[in-house]
Amino acid sequence: MGLPEVLARIERAARRAGRDPSGVRLVAVTKGRSPEEIREKVLAYGDFPLGESRVQEALPKIEALSGATFHFIGPLQRNKAKFMGRFALVHSLESLRVAEALNRRLERVLEVLVEVNVGREPQKHGVLPEALPDLLGALGELPRLRVVGLMTVAPRRADPRRLRAVFAELSRLADRYNLPERSMGMSEDFELAVEEGATLVRVGRAVFDEL
């Protein structure tokens, strides 16, 4: 599809929902892509944030693409906390233990999103919606972390009605806790996510491949 087409679809989806398209940011998911490919297919079009899901893979790319903005979108472990300062935003915080490690290791305030398992899938990352009040309360005590929103990964191969319900639920939760950012929607479903209030969409294959 390519990045320009993804942007055009984001804009159309936003307008369908009566939203201002500038309220949606595209995070180009660059896992498995080389620095050359990232320059050609993403950075040639502008300074889009790059989403990486593994620290070991991300660190050399951060070196190679100096000046680019990186977001961390993958499973977060305590022993990787010391690297999170290299990222402008962490989408995937899901535990207080990891948050406490981050708070200890960071030298500056880091913006984070809390990952929510809205679809209540057993193997899925993220906290269940009912665990959010306690977790958000505890995170509020950690001075080096600033929670700015929520993130979810929708169930795979779900039908559009189900996807829409999951995205609408994440938006409702973000509203309830007064959090501005909603990170939701990937290559298969980013337009639905934008219609339901996404402020960040994480798109990989539709940016890089023929979809």
Ligand SMILES: *Cc1c(COP(=O)(O)O)cnc(C)c1O
């Ligand atoms: C890989 C990944 C994406 C992007 O998925 P695509 O289907 O390539 O768009 C988005 N979010 C997370 C958490 C990912 O791991």
